[in-house]
Amino acid sequence: MGLDQIRENKKKKKKKRLIFRSIVLILLLVAVAYALLTNLSDKKTTYEAGDSAPDFKLEQINSANNQSSIQLSDLKGKGVMLNFWATYCKPCEKEMPYMQKLYPKYKDKGVEIITVNLDSNKLVVDRFINKFNLTFPVLADRQDQVRELYNIVPIPSTFFIDSKGKIVKKVEGGLTLDKLAGYLQDIEPK
Amino acid sequence: MNNIKCECGHVNPEGTVLCEACGKPIEKNQHIDGNDKKKLLNMRYDGSARRSQTYNKSIIDKIWSFFSSVKVGVWLIVIALVASAIGTIYPQEAYIPSDAPDRDPAVFYEDAYGLPGKIFYQLGFHNLYSSWWYLLIISLIGVSLVICSLDRFVPLHRALKMQKPKRHETFINRQRFYSETENVTDEERETIKQNLKKQRYRVSEQDGHILAEKGRFSRWGPYVNHIGLIIILIAALLRTTPWFYLDEYMWVREGEQKVVPGTNGEYYIKNNNFIMELYDKNDKRFQAALKKKGEDVPSNFQTNATIYKKSGDTVAGAPPKLEKVKDVSIRLNHPAKFGGYTVYQSGYQQNEFKSMTFNLHEKNDPKKVAGTFKVDFGNVKSSYDLGNGYKVNVENYYPEYYLDEEDKIPRSKSKYARFPAFVFSVTAPDRKKPEMSFVGIGKNIDATGKNKYKLGVEKYEPLYASGLPVKRDYTLPIFAIGAIIFMIGVIQGMYWQHRRIWLHPKKDSTLLLAGHTNKNWHGLRRDIEKAISNTSVKIVEDQQELE
Numbered sequence: 208m209g210l211d212q213i214r215e216n217k218k219k220k221k222k223k224r225l226i227f228r229s230i231v232l233i234l235l236l237v238a239v240a241y242a243l244l245t246n247l248s249d250k251k252t253t254y255e256a257g258d259s260a261p262d263f264k265l266e267q268i269n270s271a272n273n274q275s276s277i278q279l280s281d282l283k284g285k286g287v288m289l290n291f292w293a294t295y296c297k298p299c300e301k302e303m304p305y306m307q308k309l310y311p312k313y314k315d316k317g318v319e320i321i322t323v324n325l326d327s328n329k330l331v332v333d334r335f336i337n338k339f340n341l342t343f344p345v346l347a348d349r350q351d352q353v354r355e356l357y358n359i360v361p362i363p364s365t366f367f368i369d370s371k372g373k374i375v376k377k378v379e380g381g382l383t384l385d386k387l388a389g390y391l392q393d394i395e396p397k
Numbered sequence: 398m399n400n401i402k403c404e405c406g407h408v409n410p411e412g413t414v415l416c417e418a419c420g421k422p423i424e425k426n427q428h429i430d431g432n433d434k435k436k437l438l439n440m441r442y443d444g445s446a447r448r449s450q451t452y453n454k455s456i457i458d459k460i461w462s463f464f465s466s467v468k469v470g471v472w473l474i475v476i477a478l479v480a481s482a483i484g485t486i487y488p489q490e491a492y493i494p495s496d497a498p499d500r501d502p503a504v505f506y507e508d509a510y511g512l513p514g515k516i517f518y519q520l521g522f523h524n525l526y527s528s529w530w531y532l533l534i535i536s537l538i539g540v541s542l543v544i545c546s547l548d549r550f551v552p553l554h555r556a557l558k559m560q561k562p563k564r565h566e567t568f569i570n571r572q573r574f575y576s577e578t579e580n581v582t583d584e585e586r587e588t589i590k591q592n593l594k595k596q597r598y599r600v601s602e603q604d605g606h607i608l609a610e611k612g613r614f615s616r617w618g619p620y621v622n623h624i625g626l627i628i629i630l631i632a633a634l635l636r637t638t639p640w641f642y643l644d645e646y647m648w649v650r651e652g653e654q655k656v657v658p659g660t661n662g663e664y665y666i667k668n669n670n671f672i673m674e675l676y677d678k679n680d681k682r683f684q685a686a687l688k689k690k691g692e693d694v695p696s697n698f699q700t701n702a703t704i705y706k707k708s709g710d711t712v713a714g715a716p717p718k719l720e721k722v723k724d725v726s727i728r729l730n731h732p733a734k735f736g737g738y739t740v741y742q743s744g745y746q747q748n749e750f751k752s753m754t755f756n757l758h759e760k761n762d763p764k765k766v767a768g769t770f771k772v773d774f775g776n777v778k779s780s781y782d783l784g785n786g787y788k789v790n791v792e793n794y795y796p797e798y799y800l801d802e803e804d805k806i807p808r809s810k811s812k813y814a815r816f817p818a819f820v821f822s823v824t825a826p827d828r829k830k831p832e833m834s835f836v837g838i839g840k841n842i843d844a845t846g847k848n849k850y851k852l853g854v855e856k857y858e859p860l861y862a863s864g865l866p867v868k869r870d871y872t873l874p875i876f877a878i879g880a881i882i883f884m885i886g887v888i889q890g891m892y893w894q895h896r897r898i899w900l901h902p903k904k905d906s907t908l909l910l911a912g913h914t915n916k917n918w919h920g921l922r923r924d925i926e927k928a929i930s931n932t933s934v935k936i937v938e939d940q941q942e943l944e
Contacts, residue, residue: 217400228458229457231544235544238631242532242536242634242637243529245637245638261713262712262713263712264712265714265715278712294809295796295797295810295812326812327796327812328812330777330791331793331794334792352656352713
């Protein structure tokens with residue numbers, strides 16, 4: 208075996224070793240990164256401003272409104288205010304009259320106000336609607352499906368969705384009349 | 398050009414301590430195993446070149462040699478152990494007692510344990526076992542395990558495969574068991590050889606030099622053991638993926654149908670009813686024990702449920718298309734199984750009402766009942782017709798009634814019928830105007846004070862909610878395989894020993910005899926005693942004891 212050949216062999220061996228080590232290290236790195244990422248990533252998906260609003264379809268229960276059910280995706284092209292509420296929630300009760308006041312005006316401008324009710328008894332919702340003379344659609348989410356889809360924690364929670372179906376603003380907690388009007392203006396279709 | 402050529406002609410890789418073929422110590426590498434300071438040779442890894450100790454050039458090699466250090470591995474384990482121990486000093490975040498005054502971890506630890514608690518929280522020990530650095534250390538232990546094993550297994554395997562019967566004299570006389578006998582005949586050597594064979598040694602010969610070897614496979618025990626550990630670590634890694642491991646908890650009320658969490662909306666469960674059974678007080682077998690206990694003792698918790706599977710995609714909110722899978726009765730230790738999921742009976746709650754039955758009677762005489770009606774809290778109607786012209790209207794309903802201090806009006810705290818109250822108006826044939834009354838638990842208020850009729854609660858049904866954990870664990874078989882391999886490795890390394898005996902005849906018919914084993918030196922000595930019986934060969938001396 209000549210000296211050159213030995214050198215050549217050695218080089219080859221070194222190269223093989225480098226490749227082997229690199230592959231093992233990369234595999235281990237991938238495994239470690241995977242372990243860390245899956246553990247640390249928050250499992251809950253929440254929808255924030257900038258996300259597109261996930262679609263849903265619910266039964267409409269306000270007898271003052273003539274729609275029988277509403278699907279969000281049917282409202283593309285309109286601005287949508289999506290409000291989650293319940294009769295037993297005091298701040299919801301406070302903002303309902305504001306919404307009712309602005310509803311007819313903004314409906315003409317192409318902004319829909321849709322509310323998702325989280326109660327379990329239709330009777331209490333009917334009494335509530337009558338008390339405040341609400342005319343906007345009230346959707347019943349009896350099995351909390353849409354609530355879970357949007358991962359709603361506090362009520363009221365309100366999403367302002369533009370004509371392209373994108374969430375422009377998410378508000379957790381009650382709204383004042385001024386703020387409500389401002390956000391509704393932001394989602395008017397241009 | 399760093400290979401080292403031994404005088405026997407074998408070319409050893411850089412970093413070799415003892416020539417792979419003849420065992421002669423390679424002069425410039427004796428510091429690696431500390432042979433330069435001792436008489437006896439360090440036989441760990443048979444003096445082969447652990448690659449990590451040889452050269453570091455590229456970054457890859459440097460990272461590799463960092464992880465291939467046992468010292469680094471031990472330190473990682475020590476850090477993980479200390480951290481794990483500290484994590485157990487105070488409860489983890491998930492185990493903050495539910496009756497704590499404030500369960501917010503930012504407040505709880507300082508409140509309950511003072512300054513040490515605050516430090517514990519601020520250093521992140523309250524969520525230790527899923528914190529990024531803890532997971533990183535555990536993963537690095539895994540990396541160290543893989544690289545350390547690879548880096549030692551390969552050269553050791555190579556060295557043991559290559560060893561020649563003919564060893565260098567210094568290799569022989571620097572073994573722990575050693576003896577030197579003059580004037581040994583070839584016949585005597587042949588006797589020893591046959592004796593060794595009888596003891597099931599594998600004997601190889603080269604120019605009269607003899608190597609007898611037994612139980613080499615026990616040397617692979619630690620590596621088999623490490624493979625088991627790596628499989629266990631992989632299983633732990635897979636456990637973090639929802640497909641392999643799922644652990645959810647759901648509450649389902651009686652009559653309620655809910656999606657089973659973690660199944661991506663594939664399965665639904667409907668709680669038909671919950672049953673709690675008590676031990677019979679009149680049963681003679683239990684009488685004494687129950688009397689001693691002084692209270693009811695449950696004998697069974699059971700949720701009768703129906704499992705449904707979604708059969709088609711629907712948009713969220715729309716009623717799902719469901720196919721019935723089966724009816725199940727979930728009891729303690731008798732979980733329901735479907736589609737790889739297991740649902741256990743774990744808890745129950747009874748703080749809601751299912752229904753209430755009212756009777757309408759004359760205020761002054763509870764015996765004069767005009768009619769009864771049942772209010773189902775799952776579906777409260779706006780009016781109940783009692784017949785004979787009696788009718789009760791529900792003006793308002795408060796599922797969890799309280800009186801708002803601010804504006805002095807009745808309100809409900811939630812949608813759950815935990816403390817129901819009603820505003821009823823009663824129409825009776827003998828009254829011109831409807832009579833209003835407010836009826837709740839422990840409350841019965843006559844709005845005007847002039848009512849003729851009164852509503853009384855005749856009976857009620859409690860509503861149970863079942864607490865059902867949903868689990869799926871596909872990692873258990875992997876853990877089991879890892880554990881079995883681990884145990885095989887332990888047994889392999891523990892109950893067998895790698896024994897080697899060398900016979901080294903010199904030209905002047907002196908016979909050098911040396912022996913090495915990784916454990917149980919006494920056993921090796923007895924093997925040698927048997928082998929040299931009926932010969933003039935001297936028994937080996939333990940050179941370690943002589944030192």
